[in-house]
Amino acid sequence: MFSLRLFLVFLFALGMAHTANASDITAQKPQRIASLGLCTDQILLMLVDASRIATVNHQATDPVASYMAKAVGNIPLNYGSAEEIIPLHPDLVISTSFGSPDAVRVLKKLGYRVELMPLPTSIEGIREMLLQVGQWFGETEKAKALIAEMDQKIIAAQQRNQHKPPLRAIIYSPNGYTIGNGTVENDILQHAGYRNLAAEMGVQHFQQISLETLVTTTPDRILIDNYAYNPNSLAYSYINHPVVRHMIPNENRMYVPSQLRDCAGPQVADEIAWLADRR
Amino acid sequence: MNALRNSPAALNALLILATMVCFVLSLGTGSADVSVGKGIADAYRGVTSMESLIVTELRLPRALLALLIGGTLGMAGAALQGMLRNPLAEPGIIGVSNGAALGAVVMFYFGFASIGWYLLPLGGLLGACLAVLCLVLLVPHNSNVLTLILAGIAINAIGSALIALALNFAPSPYAMQEIVYWLLGSVTNRSLHDVAIALPFMAIGWLMMLRCGSFLEALTLGEDTAQSLGFNVRRLRWILVGGVAASIGAAVSVSGNIGFVGLVVPHVLRPLVGYSPRRLLAVSFWGGAILLLLADIVVQLLSHGGEMKLGVVTALVGGPFFLYLILRTRSYWS
Numbered sequence: 003m004f005s006l007r008l009f010l011v012f013l014f015a016l017g018m019a020h021t022a023n024a025s026d027i028t029a030q031k032p033q034r035i036a037s038l039g040l041c042t043d044q045i046l047l048m049l050v051d052a053s054r055i056a057t058v059n060h061q062a063t064d065p066v067a068s069y070m071a072k073a074v075g076n077i078p079l080n081y082g083s084a085e086e087i088i089p090l091h092p093d094l095v096i097s098t099s100f101g102s103p104d105a106v107r108v109l110k111k112l113g114y115r116v117e118l119m120p121l122p123t124s125i126e127g128i129r130e131m132l133l134q135v136g137q138w139f140g141e142t143e144k145a146k147a148l149i150a151e152m153d154q155k156i157i158a159a160q161q162r163n164q165h166k167p168p169l170r171a172i173i174y175s176p177n178g179y180t181i182g183n184g185t186v187e188n189d190i191l192q193h194a195g196y197r198n199l200a201a202e203m204g205v206q207h208f209q210q211i212s213l214e215t216l217v218t219t220t221p222d223r224i225l226i227d228n229y230a231y232n233p234n235s236l237a238y239s240y241i242n243h244p245v246v247r248h249m250i251p252n253e254n255r256m257y258v259p260s261q262l263r264d265c266a267g268p269q270v271a272d273e274i275a276w277l278a279d280r281r
Numbered sequence: 282m283n284a285l286r287n288s289p290a291a292l293n294a295l296l297i298l299a300t301m302v303c304f305v306l307s308l309g310t311g312s313a314d315v316s317v318g319k320g321i322a323d324a325y326r327g328v329t330s331m332e333s334l335i336v337t338e339l340r341l342p343r344a345l346l347a348l349l350i351g352g353t354l355g356m357a358g359a360a361l362q363g364m365l366r367n368p369l370a371e372p373g374i375i376g377v378s379n380g381a382a383l384g385a386v387v388m389f390y391f392g393f394a395s396i397g398w399y400l401l402p403l404g405g406l407l408g409a410c411l412a413v414l415c416l417v418l419l420v421p422h423n424s425n426v427l428t429l430i431l432a433g434i435a436i437n438a439i440g441s442a443l444i445a446l447a448l449n450f451a452p453s454p455y456a457m458q459e460i461v462y463w464l465l466g467s468v469t470n471r472s473l474h475d476v477a478i479a480l481p482f483m484a485i486g487w488l489m490m491l492r493c494g495s496f497l498e499a500l501t502l503g504e505d506t507a508q509s510l511g512f513n514v515r516r517l518r519w520i521l522v523g524g525v526a527a528s529i530g531a532a533v534s535v536s537g538n539i540g541f542v543g544l545v546v547p548h549v550l551r552p553l554v555g556y557s558p559r560r561l562l563a564v565s566f567w568g569g570a571i572l573l574l575l576a577d578i579v580v581q582l583l584s585h586g587g588e589m590k591l592g593v594v595t596a597l598v599g600g601p602f603f604l605y606l607i608l609r610t611r612s613y614w615s
Contacts, residue, residue, distance in 0.1 A: 236455070245334050
């Protein structure tokens with residue numbers, strides 16, 4: 003009997019500790035935030051001081067892919083697995099609905115607070131996402147400032163290049179993927195003064211198009227994703243095919259820097275400026 | 282039918298005509314709605330237009346490869362069936378195509394293919410040779426169907442596992458997804474360069490196989506009889522194996538592993554050549570070309586933008602045919 007009572011007391015104490023802990027979290031800003039993927043890493047590094055970041059994904063340090071590579075400093079790195087996150091005792095874990103779904107499931111099951119950052123499909127969506135994420139971090143004011151800065155950069159880029167005529171462009175990625183309506187990329191092209199030929203063709207979201215279809219669009223510019231460029235793969239046989247070389251001269255092929263293009267965030271303002279200045 | 286059976290020239294002429302018709306149909310098929318006539322006319326006059334680019338840079342290499350690779354697979358199937366005297370021998374089923382794909386994968390993904398054009402088909406050739414060697418060592422001649430198929434399953438499994446292993450270590454992040462191409466085959470997005478690198482090795486392979494026509498004929502009477510008729514069995518068998526490996530190695534290195542063509546085509550055509558393995562070689566070439574051109578047209582009609590693999594179509598035709606052959610030859614099994 004005695005031992006059972008002791009056990010119950012122990013359980014009660016555990017429960018108390020748990021509720022106390024939970025109220026602590028809601029009362030103050032999260033102090034040990036863990037991010038599982040590149041896109042959440044970048045937003046986290048923009049909004050939160052390094053001292054409150056428990057870990058970011060190793061990709062955040064990649065100078066080609068990451069917009070915030072320099073800000074990582076000594077923050078511990080992870081490869082997106084739950085096992086790396088648990089010993090760090092984070093009070094908030096952030097990920098996207100695409101990244102590390104298994105790690106997210108395990109961490110949720112173990113009672114960690116996990117928030118999934120929405121993936122924006124427009125520039126308006128980026129603004130909403132920043133406000134939402136800012137609230138999680140307890141950094142609403144900083145998020146608002148980031149949005150204002152982003153909007154200013156976009157307007158400045160548009161005003162600088164007002165006089166230039168619009169160009170007809172198409173995005174062509176390894177394996178022949180193009181990007182059409184309902185995407186941030188489409189919004190970016192339009193804000194930068196380009197017509198997105200894939201959207202005009204009726205492509206929704208992402209779609210593979212054949213080289214024949216690409217040739218018939220006769221674009222002024224082709225936007226090529228050359229992150230992880232490696233000629234020894236079939237994925238790049240689309241882009242290296244002689245027909246692309248004949249159709250689109252070198253100077254009309256554009257390689258948007260990966261760090262501006264990889265994730266939807268305030269960095270799209272820089273991508274719009276990059277594109278608009280090259281129109 | 283009887284007229285065809287009695288006149289080899291008429292049968293060949295008919296098949297060549299049908300191949301040409303399919304070739305023209307193939308040039309006319311594609312996702313872009315363009316005038317092929319204008320494309321050819323522009324290309325002829327040296328004008329670079331949208332039509333001429335599509336016809337000469339995209340459709341011509343695609344149709345040429347379908348023709349040449351289909352022909353290679355058909356002829357190699359006929360040669361293997363004759364040499365092993367086994368109705369189920371086929372480059373795909375016995376693992377030669379996967380061996381070739383393995384050789385090509387190693388050459389392509391690790392950058393050797395950019396050192397010299399010949400290294401890609403050569404890799405395919407070496408891989409195909411390795412697979413044929415395994416088979417020849419494992420399966421005694423005149424062995425029953427079951428031994429051959431089981432050996433083929435094993436060689437195929439080892440081949441595809443090694444392809445996956447090689448792709449895992451390949452530097453390109455896309456490599457692993459591309460295993461689909463190597464295991465199912467495709468002639469999409471190929472260029473005239475691919476035709477040029479594969480053709481020499483394929484042509485050498487065809488000549489080597491055709492050279493062995495009368496040997497295959499004699500072999501139907503048994504190895505001893507062939508020997509006594511004055512054929513150097515050992516040497517001619519190596520020439521045949523070399524021909525199969527060279528042509529299949531080159532074909533697979535630019536198109537991946539397209540199965541069942543070499544199985545179906547010789548079977549359908551065999552009665553039309555009076556069961557002569559020598560005459561079967563040439564007609565199987567044209568039959569394979571027709572089958573693969575048609576299969577590629579089906580692929581283009583069914584897949585919109587995103588591509589379907591050629592091996593899917595040939596397996597959907599060839600798989601049931603394979604089952605039918607197993608049912609028909611069931612009496613050999615026990």
